[in-house]
Amino acid sequence: MTAIPAPRIQLNDGQSIPQLGLGVFKVEAGEAERVTSDALEVGYRHIDTASFYGNEAEVGRAIAASGIPRDEITVTTKLWNTDQTRAHEAFDESLERLGLDSVDLYLIHWPQPMYGEALGAWRSLIEIVGSGRASSIGVSNFEIEHLQQLLEETGVVPAVNQIELHPMHQRRELVQFCRDHDIAVEAWGPLSQGKSDLLERDAIVETAAAHGKTPAQVVIRWHVQHGTIVFPKTSKRERMIENADVFDFALTDAEMAAIDAYETGRGFGADPRTFDLR
Secondary structure, X not given: OOOOOOOEEEOOOOOEEEOEXXXXXXXXXXXXXXXXXXXXXXXXXXXXXXXXXXXXXHHHHHHHHHOOOHHHOEEEEEEOHHHOOOHHHHHHHHHHHHOOOOEEEEEEOOOOOOOOOHHHHHHHHHHHHHOOOEEEEEEEOOOHHHHHHHHHHHOOOOOEEEEEOEOOEOOHHHHHXXXXXXXXXXXXXXXXXXXXXXXXXXXXXXXXXXXXXXXXXXXXXXXXXXXXXXXXXOOOHHHHHHHHOOOOXXXXXXXXXXXXXXXXXXXXXXOOOOOOOO
16 A cells, blocks of 8 residues: 655654645544545545544554554544543543554644633643653644643644635635744645535636646645645545545646635634634
């Protein structure tokens, strides 16, 4: 099983991770093991799960059965909102479900500012990474003010911030803040989750035709050239292959600018400042 030739993104802690990965959010119970196995067979070496997804055990079984050396697979999981005051215990439970001794990246899933627990959770993650059981730690769905609190109170910079990001919702101010502080940006919903006409937009369709690629491949390539770590979600093997076939062409500056122009300032996910799910 040959790995996809995805570039590796260097993190601020000296670690590196593949720029292209597979996310398993909303992959139904009973399907995640097959989906993860397919992804590994296709050549993905970066799998993104979370305790909240309810499929860590299936992901772990697929990894164990793959025969791929553990150090060749990047595994990310996340701390759920109700566990922010018990991060150590929740982390141990994730490891047990995954069947792993360590993960490559552990993230706080949402900031939940109305409860004021994320800072304490971050301190726990700092202890976890110090124990060697997580290679890197970071956050997900954090806005600038949430990141600033972590930096000011602990001085420890997250390795990544995983956010909703696609051509219609580019989060330019937040992305620039992350770049300025050497925080790698990961995109969830990189194709706008099928909730827009993004893949039917003229510039994307025309660019796809010019390169002999699909509109989805063009958008993924747009992410890659912006330096974003990207997780296009699919449970279909043929789509996994399509999504990974983006490293043999490049968009021109004009093509990138045309896609950049689709910014609307509006996303399709929850607002991290008010999202409250426990």
